[in-house]
Amino acid sequence: MNRLAGMTSPYLLQHADNPVDWWPWGPEAFEEAKRRGVPVLLSVGYSACHWCHVMAHESFEDQETADRLNEHFVSVKVDREERPDVDAVYMEAVQAATGQGGWPMTVFLTPDAEPFYFGTYFPPEPRHGMPSFKQVLEGVRQAWTDRRDEVAEVAGKIVRDLAGREISYGDSLAPGEQELSQALLGLTREYDPQRGGFGGAPKFPPSMVIEFLLRHHARTGAEGALQMARDTCERMARGGIYDQLGGGFARYSVDRDWIVPHFEKMLYDNALLCRVYAHLWRATGSELARRVALETADFMVRELRTEQGGFASALDADSDDGTGRHVEGAYYAWTPGQLKDVLGEEDAELAARHFGVTEEGTFEHGSSVLQLPQQDGLFDAERIESIRSRLLRARAERPAPGRDDKVVAAWNGLAIAALAETGAYFDRPDLVDAALAAADLLVRLHLDDQARIARTSKDGQVGANAGVLEDYADVAEGFLALASVTGEGVWLEFAGFLLDHVLTRFVDAESGSLYDTAADAEQLIRRPQDPTDNAVPSGWTAAAGALLGYAAHTGSEPHRSAAERALGVVKALGPRVPRFIGWGLAAAEALLDGPREVAVVGAGPDDGAAKELHRTALLGTAPGAVVAFGAAGSDEFPLLADRPLVDGEPAAYVCRGFTCDAPTTDPVRLREALSG
Numbered sequence: 001m002n003r004l005a006g007m008t009s010p011y012l013l014q015h016a017d018n019p020v021d022w023w024p025w026g027p028e029a030f031e032e033a034k035r036r037g038v039p040v041l042l043s044v045g046y047s048a049c050h051w052c053h054v055m056a057h058e059s060f061e062d063q064e065t066a067d068r069l070n071e072h073f074v075s076v077k078v079d080r081e082e083r084p085d086v087d088a089v090y091m092e093a094v095q096a097a098t099g100q101g102g103w104p105m106t107v108f109l110t111p112d113a114e115p116f117y118f119g120t121y122f123p124p125e126p127r128h129g130m131p132s133f134k135q136v137l138e139g140v141r142q143a144w145t146d147r148r149d150e151v152a153e154v155a156g157k158i159v160r161d162l163a164g165r166e167i168s169y170g171d172s173l174a175p176g177e178q179e180l181s182q183a184l185l186g187l188t189r190e191y192d193p194q195r196g197g198f199g200g201a202p203k204f205p206p207s208m209v210i211e212f213l214l215r216h217h218a219r220t221g222a223e224g225a226l227q228m229a230r231d232t233c234e235r236m237a238r239g240g241i242y243d244q245l246g247g248g249f250a251r252y253s254v255d256r257d258w259i260v261p262h263f264e265k266m267l268y269d270n271a272l273l274c275r276v277y278a279h280l281w282r283a284t285g286s287e288l289a290r291r292v293a294l295e296t297a298d299f300m301v302r303e304l305r306t307e308q309g310g311f312a313s314a315l316d317a318d319s320d321d322g323t324g325r326h327v328e329g330a331y332y333a334w335t336p337g338q339l340k341d342v343l344g345e346e347d348a349e350l351a352a353r354h355f356g357v358t359e360e361g362t363f364e365h366g367s368s369v370l371q372l373p374q375q376d377g378l379f380d381a382e383r384i385e386s387i388r389s390r391l392l393r394a395r396a397e398r399p400a401p402g403r404d405d406k407v408v409a410a411w412n413g414l415a416i417a418a419l420a421e422t423g424a425y426f427d428r429p430d431l432v433d434a435a436l437a438a439a440d441l442l443v444r445l446h447l448d449d450q451a452r453i454a455r456t457s458k459d460g461q462v463g464a465n466a467g468v469l470e471d472y473a474d475v476a477e478g479f480l481a482l483a484s485v486t487g488e489g490v491w492l493e494f495a496g497f498l499l500d501h502v503l504t505r506f507v508d509a510e511s512g513s514l515y516d517t518a519a520d521a522e523q524l525i526r527r528p529q530d531p532t533d534n535a536v537p538s539g540w541t542a543a544a545g546a547l548l549g550y551a552a553h554t555g556s557e558p559h560r561s562a563a564e565r566a567l568g569v570v571k572a573l574g575p576r577v578p579r580f581i582g583w584g585l586a587a588a589e590a591l592l593d594g595p596r597e598v599a600v601v602g603a604g605p606d607d608g609a610a611k612e613l614h615r616t617a618l619l620g621t622a623p624g625a626v627v628a629f630g631a632a633g634s635d636e637f638p639l640l641a642d643r644p645l646v647d648g649e650p651a652a653y654v655c656r657g658f659t660c661d662a663p664t665t666d667p668v669r670l671r672e673a674l675s676g
Contacts, residue, residue: 009456089528096158218621237292245388620674
């Protein structure tokens, strides 16, 4: 029976024709395991995952392996992007048991959903000391048949251990100057001064940490913080992790030098990095940062936008290499011969020097990932742009990587914030329009009449999975950015609806800590709770930041108090593991700065002087500042109340806690008021 054929997840649909008798996650699968008296194989992955594709081809498409699975197990396939709660709970068990994790995640469960054996990718034959998948299946089958009591004991112990892993919350006070300075010192120790970034290989874009560094510099003037942010952004932008032809970033670099990426392109990475580069330009005026922010925004709109106006989740790492084989990076890598075929000999030599393409290759089979190893200005800019355009057109003729068309609410919230701000900074109303269209889709399709949010949709069909904390927090963040950019108070209202759910359904009333799932969500073996960043900001700290921004807009004490209590975990973790709680540190910077509230009032929507003040306010670097823009006397935003024109002229009011400095009609003075 093909139970995956009607799913909205592209990852599940990729497995719909496997000979494995897959079940989607749900009570029916576990009831079937109880009826048959067999264990459950839980396989978790996502559509852009290279090793997920490899294991699927080697094992799940193999009839002999499928026969063993179908006879001795109930097999459950989960898209981690649709069910981050399921993924988080069992990944925690995998990491606790093995010391590592990754995807595909392979976990064997009792019919009560208790895990007892773990792994990630298993090869079809024994390899490098790793058992084959068939050997694993046979070992688990024998243990289940012959040592059932032992298996139950192990599973029970694992569940008890997981249940005891409550977050150490500290003293429930938000971090202050000392903790943020300690966090900066910790980052300095882990910083790679030769290559940028933090730690060794593999190297991931540290988006949330860079946001903290930029805010810390804006608040304190610490040049070391700005240098780490600026140099890391430049190294990434010049490396192979950045698509030098089409814009946008790959998921991570397999080496320390940002040369060879893992080629999948995720919406969340590009949304976060687009915003970071826009903020870097705002702080420094860097032309490189401006170019990368705009190219990344254009990449998202061009290649990830769906027909409904939302943004698709990802592009695959693999694509057809022209021979029918799916090969990682085939779409992006170039050999000198391929350059010559497109450009001719003379331009090919220039392109090879400019983009770092060598005869030996920097990737596989003599191919190279395009970089910008040389400084700008060494080659004729017009000629380079011609070369880039021709290579991009030629690449478009190659078989393209597959696209996961699933719209994830949280990641679209991040994209909305990035596109709205980038559009406003660089006078690109088309980018703001793209952000508005995505926000409209979320309101129309993902929100029900109680403003509860659905995690995903695809092709205009909403998914069945409830939103988790990051969905509420990141969409609220996107709506708050839209409110500041557009001057449309309705987005502030929608953010408030979402954040009210955070207060009532995700926050622990006694401690102020947050859970990743709502109190009324499906009960798993553990209610997931993690304040640390992964590939995206944690739901916990994203919620703290959005609650703080909403409180700045509205003066709401419950929202501000909840944000302050939530940031207590940053006081505990920030000095110890700053790389993994960057978004929380960034929110703490906003709290220490106020955050500042800016009200810009004008005579009407076509008031040019008011628009100049509005753009100046948006370009202010004060950490986490919020901006309200509208006509004097407007009720669109609470910040606009009782804020009149000054001598008939548009004016800006800079406030903290709704207590304002003297208003100004001068953009220069406003810029100074928001730059330190």
